[in-house]
Amino acid sequence: MTCLKRLIFCKGAQMKVSRSFSAPSTSCRCFHAELVRHDSRGLPVVHHSDYVCDLPPNHRFPMGKFPRVFHFLLKDQVITEKQMWIPQIASRDLLSCVHTDEYLNNFINGTTNEQEQRRTGFPWSEGIVKRCRYETGGTVLAAEIALQRGLACSTAGGTHHAFPNFGSGFCLLNDLAVAAKFVMDSSSPRRKVLIVDLDVHQGDGTAFIFKEEPSVFTFSVHCGKNFPLRKQQSDLDVSVEDGLEDKEYLSTVEAHLPWLLETFRPDLVLYDAGVDPHWDDELGRLRLTDQGLYQRDLYVMKTVVGRGVPVAAVIGGGYSRDIDKLALRHSIVHRAAAQVWRESGM
Numbered sequence: 001m002t003c004l005k006r007l008i009f010c011k012g013a014q015m016k017v018s019r020s021f022s023a024p025s026t027s028c029r030c031f032h033a034e035l036v037r038h039d040s041r042g043l044p045v046v047h048h049s050d051y052v053c054d055l056p057p058n059h060r061f062p063m064g065k066f067p068r069v070f071h072f073l074l075k076d077q078v079i080t081e082k083q084m085w086i087p088q089i090a091s092r093d094l095l096s097c098v099h100t101d102e103y104l105n106n107f108i109n110g111t112t113n114e115q116e117q118r119r120t121g122f123p124w125s126e127g128i129v130k131r132c133r134y135e136t137g138g139t140v141l142a143a144e145i146a147l148q149r150g151l152a153c154s155t156a157g158g159t160h161h162a163f164p165n166f167g168s169g170f171c172l173l174n175d176l177a178v179a180a181k182f183v184m185d186s187s188s189p190r191r192k193v194l195i196v197d198l199d200v201h202q203g204d205g206t207a208f209i210f211k212e213e214p215s216v217f218t219f220s221v222h223c224g225k226n227f228p229l230r231k232q233q234s235d236l237d238v239s240v241e242d243g244l245e246d247k248e249y250l251s252t253v254e255a256h257l258p259w260l261l262e263t264f265r266p267d268l269v270l271y272d273a274g275v276d277p278h279w280d281d282e283l284g285r286l287r288l289t290d291q292g293l294y295q296r297d298l299y300v301m302k303t304v305v306g307r308g309v310p311v312a313a314v315i316g317g318g319y320s321r322d323i324d325k326l327a328l329r330h331s332i333v334h335r336a337a338a339q340v341w342r343e344s345g346m
């Protein structure tokens with residue numbers, strides 16, 4: 001259901017003039033970035049070697065996918081190394097705009113109890129804290145770059161099940177919420193952020209965090225019978241049935257995205273391009289193909305960028321024992337973004 005209050009809030013908004021994005025800066029001191037290594041001409045891709053950490057043998061989360069996504073982007077010449085931006089680790093201060101002090105203390109220091117760890121799906125380790133903090137820093141950096149250059153992607157991110165005071169469903173820190181809050185609060189007047197969450201699971205943590213926040217609109221298309229069992233209320237939830245295929249899925253997204261952009265008029269879109277709606281995903285229940293995911297990602301980014309609104313994309317969920325197959329599937333969003341970048345003359 002759409003939150004009427006937010007739509008009313010937007011009614012007085014002025015028409016957005018299609019903006020021209022600033023020329024790239026020669027220095028990235030203003031960004032949450034480590035080094036200036038970027039090529040000003042190509043699609044910016046945020047990546048860090050610490051997006052990955054060790055897990056116990058046979059753990060069901062496909063941790064190895066993160067470095068392989070970046071590997072395939074280079075190998076297939078979707079990007080060059082010069083297009084890589086390296087994020088800083090998300091500071092405790094940055095995280096505290098979304099997460100409670102008590103949770104951050106327990107999470108960072110490893111004092112979460114067994115039941116809390118079970119809910120996240122991960123045993124606590126220093127490595128996992130580090131990877132989640134770099135992943136969150138990566139999403140914040142992608143958002144910052146997108147605001148300046150129009151489009152940017154990370155090779156991780158989309159941990160939408162994390163709540164302010166607990167982690168859940170493989171999500172420990174809510175990177176989308178931290179990035180949205182950072183973007184919203186770092187300018188005056190506050191920027192408005194639309195979160196387009198097309199992961200097959202509902203973005204329950206994000207929906208909860210922003211339920212009373214008029215400057216952030218949460219839009220989630222998800223499989224109704226999938227995790228989480230108890231859904232939160234996003235500003236717009238579209239629950240779809242098991243087995244949905246490419247054409248119907250794309251029609252669903254097309255039916256909502258244009259009017260949301262026209263009505264809410266965001267200053268930034270955060271796009272969770274989860275690949276778990278794929279037919280071969282171990283946790284999804286839909287039937288999208290590789291081509292269907294490509295068409296979806298292309299449609300979302302073209303539609304948003306075409307209205308002069310910047311977009312930062314993260315990879316979201318995707319589950320398979322075949323890490324290379326999965327990493328290639330996750331790289332679809334970067335390939336589609338590279339096409340949008342080229343065709344839009346960015």
Ligand SMILES: [Zn+2]
Nearest residue numbers: 199201276317
């Ligand atoms: Zn998911």
